[in-house]
Ligand SMILES: NC(=O)C1=CN([C@@H]2O[C@H](COP(=O)(O)OP(=O)(O)OC[C@H]3O[C@@H](n4cnc5c(N)ncnc54)[C@H](O)[C@@H]3O)[C@@H](O)[C@H]2O)C=CC1
């Protein structure tokens with residue numbers, strides 16, 4: 001259909017050099033072809049033209065002073081992509097690779113992910129090209145305060161509610177919240193992922209990883225299978241990876257890998273979760289230190305791995321959980337995973353598989369859960385945090401976890417039903433994109449041209 005090509009050509013002209021954003025857009029638009037054939041009114045309302053354009057983008061300078069007294073400058077972003085279903089909702093990423101294209105791809109994915117949760121949240125994302133690695137606590141605090149000194153004007157509990165993503169965890173949310181409160185004088189649910197004794201929700205920290213594992217369990221159950229007893233490959237070593245590993249153990253599976261930007265750990269007897277948490281959540285150390293406690297484990301340094309792809313995906317296993325970053329799993333990786341007997345891939349990260357890798361999974365008809373469905377448990381639980389904040393309650397952990405489990409089952413059912421409705425029952429990419437898009441597009445039509 002010409003509209004995919006036309007839209008991408010227009011985007012390339014109006015928003016140059018945003019390759020990750022084009023990749024995310026192309027996937028969604030390709031999936032919408034059969035919907036548009038059945039429902040041409042989406043064309044008449046120019047929904048595609050409107051949905052690929054953020055409602056608002058803020059770019060700003062973040063100036064802060066490092067420990068040596070030097071002034072440092074970074075670039076900050078908040079993209080308020082779509083508010084058809086509710087206030088903008090989505091994380092903040094602090095990583096040196098961040099550009100406006102990164103934030104736009106993440107914000108675009110967030111629209112459909114948030115729609116799939118069935119909760120009243122629109123799509124947004126933000127961040128900065130700031131590198132938290134090697135910074136002192138005081139530098140992190142000063143950066144967060146400087147970042148919020150601009151961001152606070154654009155957010156609010158009923159307009160836009162940021163949260164964490166790569167490089168933004170509980171510590172950063174604390175500093176951001178403190179500065180928002182200082183600037184506005186308001187104590188309100190303007191951020192999620194907050195500390196448990198000042199407005200946070202039990203279960204939010206764990207939710208993205210747990211949700212990705214629940215999603216895998218749903219995909220496997222639909223095929224008469226389960227995670228119990230399976231050897232699992234996990235990439236990343238941050239928030240999502242750690243709680244993916246924790247839930248895999250709880251469900252009787254054996255996670256044998258994790259990775260950070262410097263290298264991969266393969267521990268055939270199972271990743272030592274207590275040690276991983278200590279290294280990454282407390283010491284903020286490199287994974288190589290895992291070997292001090294477990295000299296029998298294998299460490300593959302990223303610099304020694306020049307091939308196309310990532311070391312995690314070349315290790316034998318039966319289920320795979322990419323939980324690090326975008327495009328970390330290539331076509332060659334996907335082929336190796338299949339050759340090694342992987343039958344389930346559930347994406348904790350956003351867009352971790354390249355387009356070619358996704359095609360390999362879809363062709364093989366394995367249980368493949370795309371990020372916008374499989375990792376939606378994090379943002380869904382953020383919305384549960386918003387609900388608790390607005391009613392000034394704190395729910396017990398089992399209530400939050402039951403809701404999370406149900407939300408992940410509902411997302412899986414929606415994706416699977418929609419995929420079947422369009423004649424491709426195994427294609428949850430198609431199902432997720434059409435199901436998410438329909439909700440947003442229908443709301444946009446009902447709300448008029450704005
Ligand atoms: N935190 C959340 O609630 C959610 C996060 N996500 C996505 O999950 C992914 C991971 O995010 P978090 O765990 O929150 O971030 P994090 O900052 O806690 O951890 C990211 C981890 O991935 C590793 N990593 C980054 N680049 C890598 C590379 N090229 N190779 C190997 N490892 C690499 C880092 O070393 C780090 O250990 C991202 O794609 C994020 O957008 C998705 C939904 C919600």
Ligand SMILES: O=C(O)CCC(=O)C(=O)O
Pocket residue numbers: 089090091092110113161162163164165192350375376378379380382
């Ligand atoms: O919890 C949130 O609001 C956002 C989570 C997020 O950034 C994501 O789903 O990618």
